Amino acid sequence: MNKNRSSFASRALSRRTFLRGAGVAMGLPWLSAMQPAMAAGEPVAPQRFAWIYVPNGVVQDAWTPEKIGRQWELSPTLRPLAKFRNDINVYSGLDREFRGGTGVHAQAGCCWLTSSPPTEALDGGFPTNTSLDQIIARKINGGTLLPSMELSCNDHTNQRETKYFETISWHGPGYAANAQKNPRDVFDRLFGKPDPRMASLLDVVMEDARRLERSLGPSDRSKLGEFLDSVRSVEQKIQKAEQHAAKRHQSPMTRPTGIPEDRGEYIRVMVDLITIAFQQDLTRVATLVIDPERWDTPRMYHGVFDSPQNHHALTHTKGDEAKEKLQRIDEFHVSQFAYFLERMQAMSDSSGTLLNSSLLTYGSGMGNGQIHDYNDLPVITAGNLHGKVPTGIHHRFAGKKPVANLWLSQAQAAGIEVDNFADSSGTIDLRNSPAT
Template sequence: MRSARQISRRTVLRGLGTAIALPWLEAMSTTAALAAPAGAAGKAATAPLRMAFFYVPNGAHMADWTPKEVGTDFTLPYILEPVSAFKDDLLVMTGLTQKNGFALGDGGGDHARALSTFLTGCHPLKTDGANIRVGVSVDQIAALKVGGQTRFPSLELGIDRGAQSGSCDTGYSCAYSSNISWRTESTPMAKEVNPRLVFDRLFTSQNATGTAASRARRDFYKKSILDYVAEDAATLKGRLGITDQRKVEEYLTAVREIERRVDRASNQTGGDLPQIARPSGVPRDFQEHVHLMCDLMVLAFQGDVTRISTFMFANEGSNRSYPVIDVPEGHHELSHHGGDPKKHEKIKRINHLHVSQFAYFLGKLKAIKEGEGTLLDNAMIVYGSGISDGNRHNHDDLPILVAGKGGGSLQTGRHLKVADNTPLNNLYLSLLDRMGAPVDRFGDSTGRVEGL
């Protein structure tokens, strides 16, 4: 007979209009071990593997991105300094190319192609009409194979709301510049930029009407979602060991803290940055917005609400300014630097700022214990851009990082230089294998990346 401390991985805390998934607990490993076939008796279950893709627009200042040394003994250049604390958890990759981002006879439109090909590996149909077509993205291939094991197959997040129609880049539809994730070759997965809507989606009823009603009820009574699951949480804690009790308490505390921050953001008014349309509930401050969205992704991974996500720091071709780092000019404008040292310096600062936000996310993952490792150990996070040098609009030698140990399947702590013009899609094939979602071919792939 099973002990009272053994619980299912599917256990959630329920209340009126509320469902809160739980982090990985020791009691779940015990359950899985006891439920395993006789030949596997005593083998504890492993934490699930997560996959995410972070995108930054307009390329990078490659001279201050690329390490000079190859292998394990390398120094992180200026732009990558913010992730120095995670050096042993990183693969800095050089030599990867997304060939279908090039014009291939279609003329201008490199920004639209950079984003639309980044995860699809396919050349987009040049159109600004309704007949958009590119390809299924790697995150959605994984979601199709393993997404049924979680409440949400995938989670699409971003900072800038984007148009889904009209012309945004030399005859290419705005859908190409705004969407990184594609469910079918003609159906993008629109990202959510409002933290409150993401929070409600993760922790309340899956029914849209139910979500709105439960939010209205909580607002009226000034209650937290945790108030609705307090009784269920108390009952669960009574069944857990001391370590698991602490994990649950830390997780619920994190949920409550993010809920407070989301509420504060929703109460902000005015002060929008120029050129950036802000829906209600979105923080005015760029970094706070990014941090909130990162925290929500971390909670979604920690609670196994989803195992696959994408995050866009901005739409491709973004001309956002960054006064917080003394860059009042637009990013896209600066990316056409023409060799101007002053513009180079400001591009470097923007790149450094973006990597700093990524470091924040990695720090959150690494702080969460899972089994013998951390949530970061059980993840594969790709960070990069579909453009290398913004002035040249080239799509070879892309700036690509891979963070996380992939459940022990990735040898991190290296600068890995692959042969020039190695398809970026070869990396994706390798990651899909590790996610348990293998495919024979993807885009212009020629095989797996060796030496990962």
């Protein structure tokens, strides 16, 4: 029994209540029992931000909706987001200026969220500086366990490219926020490593969980049960991946990687980890690289193709067959973002759902991979950030409008008092229909 904890029933629960066991501490989702403490001044529904990066641009004519404002209709590639049509915004006509002297693919990735204007080369020719996610994390982290999470689904074992092709988060010029790629490592970082004799994190904290459950009302008991089920689900996915990985390794001494073989499952378990970290307020800022730029290694898109495909090479292959394959890859990636929105919408907080209190951004640092175009970058945002960002709008901009205008607007929405960001020329009015 955990003798260091006072009875849950003796007081209103703090938002920082943890379930504890041998060597681990697990935060809780928002429960009604926390309301009295929040009314007394504890934080209510913090803002959360996440950026999801996809490489090599998109097939533009299948991506961009034809109509603008609130009358827009889902394009073929965006069909997986049909359920969330009124919870998202689509931005088209946003650009970035390429700085010559560095790789076009490398700069597309590493400078997507950079705070350095293209005229500055602070990192060996690359215009990188502190990225937007890190700037916002410093503002809103609120003493969370992790100021930010940086994750990547780049499981390629060959080092074909440099860090600039797979890094979107930077502490400063040249200082990459190295992303974690193994779901097991991310899980251990969030919750600590339980007693090795225990097969499950939940086994370690279950005694504390049962004590808490006895003090809760029916609604909170149901929420706690759903939360514990979601943690168990992530554990089981990782354990399943480890079992498969162990079978592939010749040496029984090699620690299993914990990376699922199925591409979609790999991405989804990373999304699950971000969602749980947001729900428990372990972090409020996250980035996820779905795949690095240019990495010319074929990969399997399970459930989409019967054989591995080279995403980058397809962008430089002419013909309808290559274009159709690219569109299917784009739609596959969008479907993983739709899964993220489902998870965020399914989890509650004091102001409603996690999606309501968040701003999730999905996009690429390249517009059209076939011509290495930095114009018309594909960008989607989801969530209304406590009503600060009205949704259901297709914002289309004429002329050259820097994507940094959107980043500046996001920084201001996070409460950062700043008048410019990178090469921004102004802000985007997130509350109104677009200028054209």
